Structure formats: C-alpha cells, structure tokens
Amino acid sequence: MATSVQSIGIDAMAVGYQTGSDVIFEQFDLPPSNQRQLGVPHPTGTTIPLALRPCQSQTEDINLDDVITTIKGLQSHNKLLTKKLALHGTLLFRGLPIRNADDFSRFAHAFGFKPHEIIGIVVDRPVLAPNIAPANKAPKEVLIHSHNESPQVPHAPEYIFLYGHKAPLKGGETPMSSSLELFQRVQDEIPEFIAELTEKGILSRITYKKEPQFSGGSTLKEAFGKTIVDGDDLASRRSKIEAQIARYGRGIHTTWEWLDNDEGIIVTHRLPVIRTQPGTNLPTMFTGFASLYTRKNVTEQLYGDGTPIPEKYLKRLVAITEEIRVLHRWEQGDVLIYDNIIAQHGRQPWEGEENDRVVMASLFDGDEVPGAYGDADWATVVQALEG
Ligand SMILES: [Fe+2]
DSSP states (O other): OOOOOOEESTTTTHHHHHHTOOOOEEEOOOOTTTOEEOOTTSOTTOEESEEEEEOGGGTTTOOHHHHHHHHHHHHHTTTHHHHHHHHHSEEEEOSOOOOSHHHHHHHHHTTOOEEOOOOSSOOOSOOOBTTBEESOOOOTTOOEEEEOSSTTSSOOOSEEEEEEEEOOSSBOOEEEEEHHHHHHHHHHHOHHHHHHHHHHOEEEEEEEESSOSSTTOOOHHHHHOTTOOTTOOHHHHHHHHHHHHHTTOOGGGEEEEEOGGGOEEEEEEEEOSEEEOTTTOOEEEOOOHHHHHTTTTTOOOEETTSOBOOHHHHHHHHHHHHHSOEEEOOOTTOEEEEETTTEEEEEOOBSSOGGGOEEEEEEEEOSSOOEESSSOGGGOOOOOOOO
C-alpha cells in the first residue's frame, strides 16, 4: 500500500512543540474499497475519508493526554479539523491509544463540539461514558443503508464520532459517502426529482405511544417527556410534551394530533431534504431515503404535500448512493468522524457472533445548522431552543 505522507498542523502547532507534548499526524492511504476521490463538487483530489495516524516515528511514545492536547491545539487554531471535516466529509484516526468508552469520550470531547441532545427519537441506549452510547443495536444480519443521522426530525446532530472497539473478521463495515456528491449526481440524472423535493420537501410522520412502535424505537416519555414527573395529570403532561415539541422551533411546520384514550401522539414535520452547507452554501442531500426505502412496507415516503414519492426515484437514489460510497473496514481502535451535514454512514451485516462487532457512537452539535435551499419558510431548520 502506497503511503503519501503529508503532515497536518505543523505550522499550527508551533507553540505546542515547545512543550514537547505534540503528536504529529500524517495522512495515509487506504485500499480502494475503503477510500476514494470524491467527485464534483468536491475539489479534485479530495479523498473520503481523510485518513490520519501519528507519524510512524512517534507511535511508540504517544499517550492519550498528548493526543488530546494536540487535537485541542489544532481546533484552537482556526478550527483546523472542523474545516477538514467540511472538506472531506469523514476523517479516520488510526493508531491512537483509545481502548475503551472513557478514552473515546475524552478524545471526542477534545474537538470542542457541544454534545447533541436527542429530542424526539431513539434514546434506548445505555450511556457507557459521557456522551457515549453503543452504535445501532440492530441484529448483525440487518443492513443499514447509508443515511444522514436523524433526517426525520428537525434537530439532527452535526458531528458523529464512531469508535471501533471490536471488529468482526468478516463484514460489519461502515459505509461513507458524500451528500454533496449525491446531490450533484441526482441533479444530473433525475433533475425532476430535485425540483420536486425543492418545491415540496417531505413529510415525516412519527407515532409515539407508551410502548416503542418498532424495535429500538422510543416511547413518548423518552422522546418528549423529560420534564414529566409522577403525579402530573393528563393536561400538564400534554402541555409539557407540547413544550418539548415547540423546542424544534418549526412553528406551523410541525403539527401534532393526540390519540384517543391517552394512547399517544402523532407528530408531523414538514422538512427539507435539500439543505445547504454552512460556509460554502453548496446544496447537500440530507436524507434517510435509502435506509427507509428498504423498510417501505412500514414507512411510506411522502412529499411535503402528502403525495407519495415515486419508487423509481428512491430506487435510483439507492443505486447512486452505492456507486459513490466506500466501506470502512474496521481495525480495533479506529475512530471515524462524520460531518453529518455532508456525509452519510450506515452499517453492513457481519458473520460470526453479535458481539464480534462493538462500535460506539458519540453525537455533537455544531455552531451552525444547515441553511435553506430555496426560500420556502419550511425549508429553514433552526437550532433547538434551550429548555
Ligand atoms: Fe445512523
């Protein structure tokens, strides 16, 4: 495997050198199934992922404290790693002394992002360390198609950290692809689909009850009930839940309907699929269409006006996504970081035992949310309100 060495942060970390605690990262190449050059609109020669490891001369000596000092230094210098994420979509860190959930938590927090508060979706995962939970717990046979995280709710994380604690011998790869490139390909091949999405957006309709509505789903209390206490009557429970829903800041574009007999609630969002990347204003396709398409027997995909999205478009979208993705073959200790606005992830099935693959996840918010594409007011998402 050819190795191209290009150190990053040498200029940025001049001060750090004086302390002697710097780790110097170098870029390296992965096999073609695991890394590719991104297409338009990415600058020529931009790879996904950008793969980084400590300089080979350093690997004997590094410890996690030094890694954290270095990451903080790089981020304090003009958010260097945040910028790399916005360019490549995904970064891989390999060869770092990260061996458990606590190490991973400390590493992830060094980037300076704000932990993401999950509102309105699955929270049924144990907390393993601060802001660390197991990644998707679906059984090993289940293929999770590429998606941006949380496209079905208005408050999505901006950065996703995944840590490979244990890698299976066969399968279990994590796909990565660019949503900017996906937009461009879909625009070129099925412009009428982009036009429809731009004009209408989508409807996301989620039912919450006392019991989860599918394996891994969240209950109404988990999704919106964090301020509810024992003894609250029906009226105060409802007003507390409505106050949480209001935190999305969607105004008339989020509506809800209480079910009879205190059974639950159906929440409907009109949301944009096409958003724009802060800083560049490039259009990005922010979607879980491919993963939802394979569950189409349970989830119908609707445009924002309530009409169904033609299956032929979804099918083509899945095919394009597979053409532009690579599959990350995990090595123990790897950390992948996704810029969720412009990159998609998923999960391949694996052979062997369920616990042959252990991947942990950590979600963070960014300083900015994606911008609107077009000027419809439903196309604007906002940062969740405090509360
Ligand atoms: Fe996901």
